[in-house]
Amino acid sequence: MSSTHQVAARDEKPTSAYLEKGSMVNEKPSALENADFTGAVSKTDPEEIRLVRKIDWRLMPTLCTMYFLNYTDRNAIAQARLNNLEDDLGMTGVQFNTAVSILFVGYVLMQVPSNMLITRIKPGMYMSAWMLIWAVVSTCTGLVKSFGGLVACRFFLGITEAPFYPGATYMLSIFYTRKEVATRIALLYCAQILATGFSGLIAAGVFAGMDGLRGIAGWRWLFFVEGAATGVVAVFGFFLLPNTPLTTPWLTPAERELAHARMERDKIGDSTEPVSAMEGLKQACRDKRTWLFCFMQNFHLSACSFNSFFPTVVKTLGFTTTITLVLTCPPFIFAGVAGIMTGWSSGRMHERTWHITAGLTVAVVGFVIAASTLNTAGRYIACFIFPVGAYSVNSVIIGWASSTLSQTKEKKAVVLAMTNVGGQIGYIYGAYLWxxxxxxxxxxxxxxSAGFALLSIVCAWIIRRLLIKENEKIRASTSEHVNLYEY
Known part of the structure; x- marks a missing residue:
């Protein structure tokens, strides 16, 4: 068998009971107390509970703040458009769409090489260094004098921002178990959703208080202010971000060992020993499930291509620029809450497919309503519905890919990058849909967007069917207590 289909006979020290959709798999009834649907163990040890809480309070605020700024910097162009960016740079036609799209070209080119490298170096230092560089590039966007200069800055901003999100999801996957990771990815993704919403409030404040200050346009000040804030946080990242469970400075030696041991215990049944970065790439490319996750995320983020045009859509309600920017915030607050709740529910129930189906169906309803009416109240209500549905499932998709394709850490790192690349490609052509x-x-x-959401749902159900068959093979091939795939 291939490495991705090997059973877990080598797993010599099973530590818990394992269930497949509610039925026991070769386990004594007494083990039911700590068992869950697919093998992820419920935490009952007070030391482990304290450890996870400590990791939460140290790691999550840092990553969420960094990701908030990651999206604030890239989304600044959406707000700048409402402050005469196009007129000042002499832009016409689809040039604004091109400026939005080109960022994701750089983003796509950098992600897979970056995550191939991240398993070989200190990820905390690596991600902080790239954040400092993207802060400089973002600040320089405020200095551009032409469309060409804007395109160049956006392209390099994509390259420099690319390592962060797949790096952050990889870091979460080496500190949190399958039961825990979906909720944490949801919290991380919530930072992106809130950035999309609050960037409008930030821009409204900058435009109202700084437009024309020292003879500089408000949209230029927006890039200066946000870029400077990113640089400050990047410096703190060098001291706050950990690298691996065994080398985390703010954990005690005993906590480091426990953090490492619990991740080893949580490995999927067909996990193998570490391999080279290039072999991890080959493993990812050979696995057909990788490509299905890439397509699912591509369709999902294609449906989210409204992101950079949301202020423009809200502007059709007929309000002033300041009111428009303020109105962009509430829908994303609701979307952030929905994302956290969906991620938590998915992780707790060990269920992926129905969560994805439900969320994207809500998005489809919102898209249809938005396209069907120009009534102010009706369209603004739709502007709540489709972000809530579309953004609620990202953590489920990424968490599902991470737990399904984690036979080696090298493969997992590449898969996370490839899945994100597949999604970001959707933003490249998605910019021209508006x-x-x-x-x-x-x-x-x-x-x-409605069509893409439906295609993403189809991919989820195809993956579900494949994983059901994989679990049947694993159960038929061994009497050992092994972790099975979640679907």
Whole structure:
């Protein structure tokens, strides 16, 4: 058998009972107390509970703050558009769409090489260094004088921002078990959702208080202010981000050993020994499930292509720039709450497919309503519905890919990058689904987004069927107590 289909006969020290959708798998009834659907063990040891809480309070605020700024910097162009960015740079036609799209070209090119490297170096130092570089590039965007300069800055911003998200999800996957990771990825993703919403409030404040200050346009000040804030946080990242459970300075020696041991215990049944970075890439590419996750995330983020055009869509309600920017915030607060709740529920129930189906179905309803009416109240209600549905499932998709394709840490790192690359490609062409010629209804963008959401649901059900078959093979091939795939 291939490495991705090997059973876990080598797993010599089973530590818990394992269940498959509620039924016991070769386990004594007395083990039911600590068992869950697919083998992830419920924490009952007070020391482990304290450890996870400590990791939460040290790791999650740092990563969430960094990711908040990651999205604030890339989304600044959406707010800058409402402060005469296009007029000041002499932009016409689809040039703004190109400026949005080009960032994701750089983003896509850098992610897989970056995550191949991250398993060989100190990820905390690596991610902080890249954050400092993207802070400089973001700040320089405020200095551009032409469309060409803007495109160049956006391209390099994509390259420098690319290592962070797949690196952050990889870091979460080496500190948290399968039962825990979906909720933490949801919290991380919530930072991105809130950044999309609060960036409007930040921009409203900058434009109201600094537009024309020292003869500099408000949109330029926006890039300066946000870039400077990112640089400050990047410096703190060098001291706050850990690298591995066994080398984390703010854990005691006993806590480091426990953090490492519990991750070893949580490995999937067909896990293998570490391999080279290139072999990890080959393992990921040979596994057909990798490509299905890439397609699912691609369709999902294609449906989320409204992200950079959300202020433009809200502007069709007919309000002033300041009011428009303020109105962009509430929908994303709701979307952030929905993302956390969905991630928590998915992790607790060890269920992925139905959570993805439910969330994206809500998004489809929102897209249809938004495309169907220009009524102010109706369209603004739709602007709550489709972000809530679309953004609620990202942590489920990424957590599912991480736990399913984690036979080696090298493969897992590459898979996380490839899945994110697949998604970001959707943003490249998605930027052209919202042309000015289609306003105010934007039927092309909303219609395409609804179709992409449905395709993502289809991918989830195909993966579910494959994993059911994989679990049947594992159970038929060994009498050992092994972890099975979640679906």
């Amino acid at each position: 042309p000015d010629t289609d306003k105010p209804r934007y039927g092309i963008g909303f219609g395409a």
